[in-house]
Structure formats: structure tokens, C-alpha cells
Amino acid sequence: MSIKAALSKVQRIPEVQTHYNVFNYVNEMASSQLKSIEKRNASSKPLAYTVAAVKDNIVTKDMPSTCSSKILDGYMSPFDATVVSLLLEAGTVIAGKANMDEFGMGSAGIHSYFGPTFNPLFKPEDQIVTGGSSSGSAAAVAAGVVDFALGTDTGGSVRLPASYTSTFGFKPSYGRLSRHGVISYAQSLDTVGIFANDLATMNKVFSILDKYDEKDPTSLSEELRHNFRSLATKKKSLKIGIPEEFSQESVPAEFRATMTRIIKHLMNYGHEVYPVSIPSVKNALSIYYTLSPSEAVSNLSRYDGLRYGYRAESDIENGTLFTPTRSAFGPEVQNRIILGNYNLCSESFKNNYIKAQKLRVQLINDFDSAFRFPNVLSGNTVNKDGVDIMLSLTSTSFPGNYDEVVNKENDNPLNTYINDIFTMPMSLCGLPTMTVPAGNAFGIQAFSQHGNDYELLDACYEIN
Ligand code: GLN
Incomplete structure (x- = not known):
């Protein structure tokens, strides 16, 4: 890394x-901060002379944190998120x-x-989407204006834009990276993730952020x-599973051909590849859209116009609360508020929410029975003959x-929801789970058991 x-x-x-x-906000001081690294005796720090983008739902005390919402327009956090503090301590300059x-x-x-x-993989006039929700983080890395970026992934928001921009996008195990200072969407799913153009940068940044944080109650001890x-072992030959539930006839032929080429390449290098079955995968979309809006609706209730960001003029004039201010949420957030409140109503709570929680456990059990690495959180019996990692596509189509x-989304929001099926x-x-670039504007996912991040990172070198 050079200045x-x-x-x-x-x-x-x-x-x-x-x-x-x-960017929602560009740090105009970035160049002078880079130039002052030498003076500050910071040039030997592990991330000295690197530049990063930080998703706008991860709080920073020197720059606004808005979640791209009118409701938080101009909001300044009194503190830095733990992941931001760790990056600054390691010498990174945050570009925006x-x-x-x-x-x-x-x-x-x-x-x-x-x-x-x-x-940025396409001409600006083509107006091709980047994928989301960590759209700017992926685009900043793809455009080469930063060395790496932080995003968050609740249901695919790092991995899908990584696929659309041909970058590496890593969602570590839940609880590995601190969520302290990450504005919650759905707290049982929210995970800080990393974008980079190469695995060496990815590994370096991950090892700096991979720390227990007492300020995050869900941080792994x-x-x-x-x-x-x-429990992690270094292996020459990996057992790789291809879950059959992730193969879809409707994906572009190029995706299928690339997947076949990668499998052949891995077998040529001495890895064993097996078909595996995770039957509960078929329930994932319904579970996700039952649980995530339910968690979101309680997290979003804090935006009452008093404590954070925007407050509607009429609320200020009339001394009233809530409704006019909360009309500042965009249409998709309003959809989720309605969906979440519905899911938490008494009848629906019993029929949908509780059922979704049970189906989520069943999905965990299905994965546990296929992996060799134990799930220390579920305590399920280990399959000693299980696979080390699994591979699947990340996206169902090109951006x-x-x-x-x-x-397409206006025709039916389900058209968009379906994008996250993988x-x-x-x-x-x-x-x-890591998205590994596999072609222009598409990538494949490699994933492993909860906690097995380092074996997964090593395996990604084999796939790349
Ligand atoms: N697209 C999914 C959603 O809208 C996932 C988003 C995310 O991972 N933050 O909920």
C-alpha cells in the first residue's frame, strides 16, 4: 500500500x-488525512495507506449516518461503531x-x-443497478476508489451486490464482527460484511475486525x-457439497456452464465434490419475510422525530408526535412496517411468526446434518462424513x-424479493459465506458451517 x-x-x-x-457523504479531508499518516507515526499500522468506504448504516462520529433515509437526514452519531474504531486504529482513512x-x-x-x-462495470448511461442493499460499498470497490468497503448483510446485501459488481463479498458468521454502532434492520440476521477486489485484502481486513466486543450482546465470546x-483443520483435499435445492433451470446458461467449469477445476485439483440436499431451503424466503419485517418494525419504532434526525414541520408546530414525521420513510420501508406489524398481530403471530421460528430451526438442523464442522451453538450431532464447504450461485440473473x-418491482414486489433466494x-x-467473482457481473457463493470462517477463507483461494 503506497501513499x-x-x-x-x-x-x-x-x-x-x-x-x-x-456515496451519501464524501470525506473531503481524506487526502490530507493520508498525507498526515507519516507525521502521525502511523505508517507502520497494518492498514496504513488504505482507503475504505463505510455503509451509511454503520455509525461514524465525524460524518453523518443516514441509512439513506430522510428520517435520519444529517444525523450525527456521538460515537464510532466498533468496526469503524478498529479500522481507524489500524490506520485506514475512511473516504465516505x-x-x-x-x-x-x-x-x-x-x-x-x-x-x-x-x-461501475457498465457505462453510466446504461444505468445498470449494482444490487443492494450495500450498493455504494460494492460500487466503490468495483470502481477502484477504495481498497475495501464495509457493508451489512441481513439476507444477502453484501453477497448480491458483490455478485453484480464482480467483487469479493464476505458475510462472516453471525456474531463474529461487532454490531455495536450498526443501525439495526433485523438484529437476529444483521451481519457486518466486507467487500474487496482480492482475497489478501479481504483476509487482512477480516482479521482486524474479527474481535469479541463486550458492547455487542451477540458478539461471540x-x-x-x-x-x-x-476445530479448524488445514486440508489439502476439500469435501465440497453442491446443494441441489439451489440449482434452478431458469438461471442464465452462462451461470450453469461456469458452475460446471468451477466444479471440474476443483476436482482436477484433487477436491471431492458431492451433491447434497438441504430440503428446508425451499422455506427460506417465507421464513425471512416473516421474521425480518417483524424485527424491523420494532427497530424502526425508535424514529419518533424526537430522538434522532428528522421531525416533520407540522409535528413541531402542533407539538404532536409520530405520524407526519414517520411519513418520511420511503415506500419499501413502509411496506415492511405494514408486513411486520401484520406478522406480529395475535392471530398471525401464532400462525406465521412462531411457525417461521420453528422452520428456521429446521433449516439449521438440515445444514448441521450436512457439514463436517460442528455447530457449537445448536449442539446437534456432528456428521463426521459431512462436507467442508458448499457452493451455489449467488444471483438468479445478471443485473x-x-x-x-x-x-418489475412495481408490477409485484415479490419479483424483487425472489432475487435473494440463494x-x-x-x-x-x-x-x-463469500461471493467469489466468476464472470462479468456474476459470482458464486462458497459457504461453511457457523464459526468455520477461516477454513472457508482458505477454500476461496482454491475456487478463485
Ligand atoms: N433484500 C433483502 C431485504 O430487503 C436483504 C437485504 C439485506 O441483506 N439487508 O430484506
């Missing part, structure tokens, strides 16, 4: 911003706050108060982290043009 390379990245930001709308789908709700990067992000380390995506199962089970 020259870092400065040239930062210098390209205004042009990229004009064409692709990557990356655009996203409002509160993480979306999969195309089209639901932002600040407008859509376009995909030191003891569990130690257990994971002692589309903005107008077409909007029209990414949600891992979120519901907290599995570490």
Missing part, C-alpha cells in the same frame, strides 16, 4: 460520484459513507433517499472463538437496467 496509490484512488472519487452516485437501500431494505440499490447507485480455532428493475438460507443460519 501515491491511495491518493490517486481518492482523487477519482468526484468523477465516479458524478456518474454512479456511490456509502449509499444503500433505505435501512438495508432492498436488493437492487434503488431505494435510497439520495437516489440509486449505478454499476473469546471461548467460542477459541473453540472454532481448535438489470434501473427502469426495468423499478417497473442468499437468505445462510443468513437464517448465520453461516459464513
Whole structure:
């Protein structure tokens, strides 16, 4: 990492911003912060002379944190998220706050108060979407204006945009990276993730962020982290599972051909490949859209106009609360509020919510029976003959043009929800999952048992 390379990245930001709308906020001090690294005796820090983008739902005390929502327009956090503090301590300069789908709700990067992000792999006039919700983080890495970016992944928001932008996108095991200072969408699923153009950068950033944090009640304890380390083994030959439920006839022929080519390549290198079955995968989309809006609706109740960000004029004038202010939420967030409240109503709670929780456990059990690595959280019996990692596609199609995506979604929101069909199962089970670029604007996912992040990272070198 050199100061020259870092400065040239930062210098390209205004042009990229004009064409692709990557950032909600650009740090104008980035160049001078890079230049002062030497003076601050910080040049030997592990991430010195690196530049990063941070998704706008991860709080920073020197820059606004808006979740791309009018409701948090201009909101300044009094503290940095733990992941941000760790990056700053390691010497990174933060180039800005990356655009996203409002509160993480979306999969195309089209639901932002600040407008859509376009995909830097294509000409700006083509207006091809980047995928979401971590649209700006993926675009910043793909455009080469940062070395890496932080995103969040609740149901696929790191892995899908990584696929659409041909970048690496890693969602670590749930609980590995601190959520302290990450504005909640659905807290039982929210995971901080990393985008990078190469695995060496990915590994380095992950090892810096992979720390227990007492400020996050769901952070994995030191003891569990130690257990994971002692269970991990370095293998020459991997057992790789291809879950049959993830293969769909409707995906582009190029996706299927690439998957076959990668499988052959892995077998040539001495790895064993097996078909596996995870029957409950078919329930994942319904489980996700029952549980995530239910969690979201309680998280979003804190935006009452008093404590954070925006308050409607009429609420200020009349001394009233809530409704006019909360009309500032965008249409997709409003959809989720309705869906979440419905799911939590007494009848639906029994019929849908409780059932979804049970089906989520069944999905975890299905994965547990197929992996060799034990799930220390579920305590299920281990399958000693199980696979080390699994592979699947990440997206069901190539990224589309903005107008077409909007029209398709207006016809029926389910058209968009279906995009996450390959990414949600891992979120519901907290599995570490990496999108590995496999072609122009598409990638494949490699995933492993909860806690087995380092074996997965090693395996990604074999696939790449
Ligand atoms: N597209 C999914 C949703 O809208 C997942 C988003 C995410 O991972 N944040 O909920």
C-alpha cells in the first residue's frame, strides 16, 4: 500500500460520484488525512495507506449516518461503531459513507433517499443497478476508489451486490464482527460484511475486525472463538457439497456452464465434490419475510422525530408526535412496517411468526446434518462424513437496467424479493459465506458451517 496509490484512488472519487452516485457523504479531508499518516507515526499500522468506504448504516462520529433515509437526514452519531474504531486504529482513512437501500431494505440499490447507485462495470448511461442493499460499498470497490468497503448483510446485501459488481463479498458468521454502532434492520440476521477486489485484502481486513466486543450482546465470546480455532483443520483435499435445492433451470446458461467449469477445476485439483440436499431451503424466503419485517418494525419504532434526525414541520408546530414525521420513510420501508406489524398481530403471530421460528430451526438442523464442522451453538450431532464447504450461485440473473428493475418491482414486489433466494438460507443460519467473482457481473457463493470462517477463507483461494 503506497501513499501515491491511495491518493490517486481518492482523487477519482468526484468523477465516479458524478456518474454512479456511490456515496451519501464524501470525506473531503481524506487526502490530507493520508498525507498526515507519516507525521502521525502511523505508517507502520497494518492498514496504513488504505482507503475504505463505510455503509451509511454503520455509525461514524465525524460524518453523518443516514441509512439513506430522510428520517435520519444529517444525523450525527456521538460515537464510532466498533468496526469503524478498529479500522481507524489500524490506520485506514475512511473516504465516505456509502449509499444503500433505505435501512438495508432492498436488493437492487434503488431505494435510497439520495437516489440509486449505478454499476461501475457498465457505462453510466446504461444505468445498470449494482444490487443492494450495500450498493455504494460494492460500487466503490468495483470502481477502484477504495481498497475495501464495509457493508451489512441481513439476507444477502453484501453477497448480491458483490455478485453484480464482480467483487469479493464476505458475510462472516453471525456474531463474529461487532454490531455495536450498526443501525439495526433485523438484529437476529444483521451481519457486518466486507467487500474487496482480492482475497489478501479481504483476509487482512477480516482479521482486524474479527474481535469479541463486550458492547455487542451477540458478539461471540473469546471461548467460542477459541473453540472454532481448535476445530479448524488445514486440508489439502476439500469435501465440497453442491446443494441441489439451489440449482434452478431458469438461471442464465452462462451461470450453469461456469458452475460446471468451477466444479471440474476443483476436482482436477484433487477436491471431492458431492451433491447434497438441504430440503428446508425451499422455506427460506417465507421464513425471512416473516421474521425480518417483524424485527424491523420494532427497530424502526425508535424514529419518533424526537430522538434522532428528522421531525416533520407540522409535528413541531402542533407539538404532536409520530405520524407526519414517520411519513418520511420511503415506500419499501413502509411496506415492511405494514408486513411486520401484520406478522406480529395475535392471530398471525401464532400462525406465521412462531411457525417461521420453528422452520428456521429446521433449516439449521438440515445444514448441521450436512457439514463436517460442528455447530457449537445448536449442539446437534456432528456428521463426521459431512462436507467442508458448499457452493451455489449467488444471483438468479445478471443485473438489470434501473427502469426495468423499478417497473418489475412495481408490477409485484415479490419479483424483487425472489432475487435473494440463494442468499437468505445462510443468513437464517448465520453461516459464513463469500461471493467469489466468476464472470462479468456474476459470482458464486462458497459457504461453511457457523464459526468455520477461516477454513472457508482458505477454500476461496482454491475456487478463485
Ligand atoms: N433484500 C433483502 C431485504 O430487503 C436483504 C437485504 C439485506 O441483506 N439487508 O430484506
